[in-house]
Amino acid sequence: MNALFAQTRAEVQMTVRRGETLLLTIGIPVLLLIFFSQTHVTASPAAHRINFIAPGILALCVLSTSLVALSIATGFERSFGVLRRLHVTPLGQRRLIGAKIAGVLVTELLQVAVLSAVALLLKWHPHGGASGGLQVLALLVLGSAGCGGIGLLLAGRLRAEVNLAASNGLYLVLLLVSGIVVPVTSLPTFVQKIVVGLPPGAMSDGLHRVLGQGHAPSIADWTSLAVWAVLAPLLAARTFRFD
Amino acid sequence: MSNAVEVNNLGVTFGELVAVNGVTVHADYGDVVTLLGPNGAGKTTVVETLLGFRRPTSGSVRLGGLDPCRDHREVVVRTGALLQRGGVWFPMTPAQVLRLTATYYHAPRAPEELLTLLDLDHCARTPWRRLSGGEQQRTLLALALIGRPRIVLLDEPTTAVDPEGRQVIRELVRSERSRGCAILITTHELGEADQLADRIVILNKGHVVIQGTLEDLAGSPEMIIETSAPADPVGLSSLLGCEVTRDGPLRLRCATTSTPERIALITTYLTGNGLSMTSLRTRASLEERYLDLIASERDGAAT
DSSP states (O other), rough: OOHHHHHHHHHHHHHHHHHHHHIIIHHHHHHHHHHHHHHOOSOOSSHHHHHHHHHHHHHHHIIIIIIIHHHEEEEEHHHHHHHHHHHHHHTTHHHHHHHHHHHHHHHHHHHHHHHHHHHHHHOOOSSSHHHHHHHHHHHHHHHHHHHHHHHHHHHHHHHHHHHHHHHHHHHHHHHEEEEEEEEGGGGGGHHHHHHHHHHHHHHHHHHHHIIIIIIIOOOHHHHHHHHHHHHHHHHHHHHHOOO | OOOOOEEEEEEEETTTTTEEEEEEEEEEEEEEEEEEOTTTTSSHHHHHHHSSSSSSSSSEEETTBOTTTTTHHHHHHEEEEETTTOOOTTTOOOOHHHHHTTTTTOOOOOHHHHHTTTGGGTTTTTTTTOOHHHHHHHHHHHHHTTTSSSSSEETTTTTTOOOOHHHHHHHHHHHHHHHOOEEEEEEOHHHHHHHSSEEEEEEETTTTEEEEOHHHOOOOOOEEEEEOOOOOOOHHHHTTSSSSESSSSTOOOOOOOOOHHHHHHHHHHHHTTOOOEEEEEEEOOOOHHHHHHHHHHHHEEEE
């Protein structure tokens, strides 16, 4: 069997069998989707709250899997000597990172399927049509690359315990300020500008435009996502440590 | 043809700390070479430099003639390594991780064969976190050997392994040697070096104290006797038929093995000269030689 395929399969199997990862990638997004679509604790720009929350939750899927789960798992792999051992096998850094990215994409596919199904049950009416679907796919893939790069950057440099705290902290902050459950328009203007410059914010903004309004993502969304999608993985690869 | 393992005048520093200084070690295919030394001697630093975890500060290292940093991919294809702090994903079983690791190589050994050879059949489906220390160590050894390596580097392979497990590991190391592998083992346990090595390199404080075969290092057999008053070495030498040298006012070294007959001869000789033997020691073990060397290093540093 091909090493990349076998490693990807192992990554996905380990991800879906880790209880804490399932909670982070499926449990919390489902809970947030139901809670914020059924309550009035935050101001929603959409007539139907689910139409605002659902696109944001799709961005949250990427944030939780590509950045947080990937970062924490990789950090502990380094801490427990798994990466040290892999360094002295022919798997190599490229195939290892490739398998991790592929594993993340497969997990996200499952997440998007589950979350979309739950949202549709809650009477979500996505806009955008077929071309919107392609734009959504591009936004999610670019967002994954950017978030994954940041996750590996953290995992490659920080001690596992510090990385765990940093990733969870980052998750909470980005969840609140990226337009996922709280509309960006309710944040101070300077915060809004910073947020769209980060992958979760740009992804969330683009998804709201496509799925909420039937519009194309803004140039700023595409630019931000494209820059992070290239620079973050490159930086992660340059600074990644097996030891 | 170059040696399988070449460490040439290696120096490695971490900031101000000199971890390894001027170490030269070679191993040929079919050799087992043991790096022996106390904790902090620099053994792991040598192995990690050979595996490309760090670049030498001075000198050079080669595995199969290749630079482990520059030619890393080629080096790891032909090298199997057991690291001191190497691990496996917690939920994975020995069978799963061996099957996965086998996919990294073109012509791997069968995972089932290694599970049997290393006595891991009974725990092949037990998750890594539930394995004993010895089972984990044997799994790591199986992972090191799955790619049919020509060069094997084992960093403290018998740590946390019970006597039966050690026997299994020793037999596997011997079988890899007979397959023509070059094997470099680090250990701080004399028993392991004693039983496995064709050549032993004793390291202390980052440098080579001495290296050679077990016979070289243990030295010639000797009887070291101490007497109640100074004795004549010449008379004793002709009596025993071996060289006898004075090593202190009351101590004589007789270059021969200790037997009951020789002890009786010495006792009779000394009594006949109005003397008595106050102590008798023999020196033939690696352990004594090793402890002498490490102690003399420590005394040298203190003075």
